[in-house]
Amino acid sequence: MSGPALRQLHSHRAIHEGGLSGAIMKTEDLVGYLQQGETEMVNEACDHLLDYWKTRVISHADAEEEGFYKQLLEEKPELEREIIQLTRDHDLLRLLVSDIEAAREKEPNITAEIMQKFHALLVVNELHSREEERLLF
């Protein structure tokens, strides 16, 4: 998703809300399978959730940095500090995703550390979206 949809608060917020609610649902699915001890479903849900973060949320961040943030910076250079801060939030999301991937490669089980990082993704993403909507619109 890019272009005009990102420039309008209403449509941009809808992208954020859709992304977050899907991530919450998929995280809850994963927690449920873990509690039931369904190993195969746990692994599937974990892969699915990781893929969701990459294709729905990180790709949104990439699109913003490649288009929306650049355009905005040209139009309003006074927003440079805010854009740097928001880009750092995106980097934290990317770091969390790559840490989870690295942990998955090392260890076949879903550890408490992995679950902490999935929950951290939800929190960082929620705060980031709120700040982005507040600072750039």
Ligand SMILES: [Fe+2]
């Ligand atoms: Fe963003």
Ligand SMILES: [Fe+2]
């Ligand atoms: Fe955004």
